[in-house]
Amino acid sequence: MRSGAPLKAAIGSGRRSITAGAGEWGRATLQIKLKLTPVLALSLLALGTLFGHPALAQQDNSGVSQKEIRLGMSADFSASARALSIELYRGAMAYLIQRNQAGGVNGRHITIAAYDDRYQPDLAIRNTLRLMKENVFALFSYVGTPTMIRTLPLLRMRQGDHFLLFFPFTGADASRIPPYDAFSFNLRASYDQETQGLVDHFIAARHKRIAIFYQADAYGRTGWAGLRKALAQHGLEIAGEATYRRGSPFDQSYDGQVAIMQRVAPEAIICVGTYPACAGFVRDLRDRDVAVPVATISFVGSDAMLKLLAQAEQKAGKDYTSRLVSSQVVPSYQDISLPVVRDYRAAMDRYRYDIMPPEALLYPSGKTPETEYTPLPYSFISFEGYLNARMFVAILERMGESPSRAKLAPAALALGDIDLGLGQTFSLGGVTGRRQASDQVYYTVIKGGQFVPLADAEWEAWLKR
Amino acid sequence: MRIARFYQKTLFGVFALMGLILVSTSVIYVHTVDRQLTDYFLTSSRAIARAIANSDSDLIINQNYPALQSVIDQYVEIPGVSYVYVVDGQGTIIAHTFVPGVPDEIAADYRSEAETYDRTLAGLGSFSEVTEGIIGGEAGRVHVGMDKGYFALQVQTAIGKVVYLLTIIFVVSVLATYGLMYQVSRPLHLLGRYAWHSLSGEKHAPPAPGQLEPLLERVDEVGELGRLIRRAKNEGV
Known part of the structure; x- marks a missing residue:
């Protein structure tokens, strides 16, 4: 397995996060407290405080651990829009793997937990609930308008948990106008x-x-x-x-x-x-x-x-x-005069075999010659995915060593103008509180x-x- | 298996009465079920139209057409609902569920404030369309089309089940009645043969002894009649 293999193994596995472990520890402690004598229980609680707290410190309820920041993605990986989702994912992973190999952001690797919604709104809602339960740091690069439109009310319902949707692959207005504009950030033009x-x-x-x-x-x-x-x-x-x-x-x-x-x-x-x-x-x-x-x-x-x-x-x-x-909504990936295009193409070439979504996502009914997906070397979609990841990491970098979901929106809004090497600036925040980074159409x-x-x-x- | 002739008319009368009950029950049931299911479907479609018109008026006024489309898409998943479309206050269809396009029949006639339409759409079938005004019709109207073919099928299925059951009951009743009538007429038939053999002097085959003896031992009218024939025979009447 190549360099990105450990990352791939984590993706989409649906494994419980450390926070879930902390919750189990809490329940276990409570049971012990009920069964043992108060003195013994108090002693155990004290030990728990001493030894348990570092574990708790590994990950609070913000979706961040000492070693990892997990993003959640729901998209169509196996039905009619799968090429879009796969390429978007590949583009994002091309940047994230490269970044993780370079040490990540403040020592934390950025990973994506991806689930298949087959471009169906009900499945997108189910996936989002699952990702929320898994306590991801943010929702990232969802694909599709009907799926996103049905998901946004969920973010509003859970606004106390500060879940935000970053850079969905849709130009629909729903994430750009009230009441749901407060729960999303867009990279692309509408x-x-x-x-x-x-x-x-x-x-x-x-x-x-x-x-x-x-x-x-x-x-x-x-x-x-x-x-x-x-x-x-x-x-x-x-x-x-x-x-x-x-x-x-x-x-x-x-x-x-x-x-x-x-x-x-x-x-x-x-x-x-x-x-x-x-x-x-x-x-x-x-x-x-x-x-x-x-x-x-x-x-x-x-x-x-x-x-x-x-x-x-x-x-x-x-x-x-x-x-x-x-x-x-992104410049041509053929335009190698742009530094970011050169970076993108180099990353796609280098990680070509490491950036595919897990096969369980792509082939839920089994892989056959008819269903096998042949990835594109480069595409507008994967380039957009690459820019999505790069922009998100730029926001993370500004959050310092203690990122949390609650601080994510302020950090994004404080980003201002940023040049990723496109020959145009992306802009978030500013005087008008922009939540759409680019207005450019090509x-x-x-x-x-x-x-x-x-x-x-x-x-x-x-x-x- | 023969039945005495004088019972055949009774049997025919019983069958005719049963048939009449079956047919009249079916007709009344068909009529009732047809009316109730049709009312149910129309009430449902009106409720859907009202739900969209009342709850999503903000979407229409704010011209949030994608969200409106998302709402109506969910309603066409209900069995029997074939299409939904929303017309704004200016008479433009602002959201619909038609593929590959709005049918010509609808494009030609959807602007009136009629509460129901009976439509036949080329290649699609017949539909009952109900409408509901948005904010009293000022902001437009919601139209919900129910597939007549679908609810005709539902009615036919419901009726078919009952008629099937009634037919089974009828057939079982006929067979049971016939069997009972046979049980009644068979001793009379044997006694008739016994009387002809014993009293008429003509050549008639008597019933077998195994058939006759049980009859003569019976304590009911059949036994009395058999014993009377035997006595008449013995006395040489």
Whole structure:
């Protein structure tokens, strides 16, 4: 086993923390006190105070021990959005393993306890309760809007325990507006900002009839609402809409949705979905010779979508990828002029085999050739995971030697501007008490089988192609 | 297994009466169950519409559409609830559960303030749709569509079980009645053969001694009639 193996063994094992041990010690002490004579009991209590306290000091109820800070993650590791969750996890672990090997933060290793929610809200709630019971330090990099929306009320209910959600992989407003903004911190720009940017660019290029293909749930509705708001600013309305059910696979037919789009005849379509459904929709759209430009937002997972479409292109001998534009919330991982991109790529290369989630998470029904996941060397998603981890560690560093959950929000809000080597600053706190570090949205198109940046000035020319 | 002719009419009358009871019970039951289950489903869908309209009006007013969508998504998990959609005060559908899109029939007719709609959606089936106003209808309306096919199936299942039970009871009753009638008519049939053999002078096969002796020893009317025939035979009447 490679260097990250001990860390992997701890991840997702669900083992009891030291705090739980302290609780058992307390109960045992109480039983002894009841059974033995008061003098003996008092003696034992005194011994307990002498020898037991160091154990207690190892971990209070803040999710921190002398050697470890555990983060909790609930995401879809085995269903329709698994590529997103796996890559996000891999990116975060690439940084954390590197950091842990360098001594961690104030001598403590940062680990992630990850559980599979299959992109289902009820499972996300169950996982969150489990992570709270395990007394993790913070909830980290949850994936998905419908899962996060159902989880936030739980954080509000348990606000006395100071559980916070850091850097969820969603641009939904729910974690950015009252009443739940107080329980989360976001790294990425919101979906509203992504759709606003896409709409502005399409309209600037005189593509005013914009339709939407979206997932029939809270995530899709977020994109729909964002598009509606963005179009309203231009005095326009959504030209048409088609939906799909959450969890729809790539192989499914999307002819019903394509038929709606053909009837609407939009000048552009924005997809707010997951990569299998969006890729399937684009495939069926092109198979019916609908050449309208299609835009996807960051959650789609453009690398995973490209992988599916490229395979389909080879089989069908058709062009599925040339009229696609994707909005991203992190810069291109191809841009090695950025120091953090170089660091990210080096970490992904070095820890390639150590950063996969445990197989029990990925293959709950057993590993087969059909279900085996082939990780991407680099991707926008894993890059975001890497930045999430790096940003979280930056906050931890400012908490000194005695971090606790109660001090986490003040520490994040005191972070201010920080440059991780991106060529842009992330910012938390400040005068406005920012809880979203970045407002930046980037646009990419596919050239030569990979994503390349699309500059603002290039939009019109690209749309005319 | 023959039954005496004069009992056959009685038997037929009993069967006819049983059939009448079976049919009338089934009809009344079908009608009652159909009405009660239909009322139940409509009441349920109205309760769902009211729950969404009353408890989530803040989400609608604050335009928190994702949270609203999250709420209505949970309701379509209830068996029988096929779709939910919410229309705002301006007449825009702001959240819905349709895939792959809002059906044309609904897109063409959802803005009235009707409390119920009977809809037939192409390729989807027939639905009873109930609506509830949000803040008295000022902020829009919640629409909940119940699948008529689903509750028709529920009604048919409930009725089917009862009719099945009644049919079994009917068949068992018929067989039991027939058996009892046979028990009654069989001695008469034997006595008839005994009388014809003993008194008519025509060639008639008598009942076997093993069948006749028990009859003559009986203390009821059958025994009395048998003994009377024997006496008439012995006296050469």
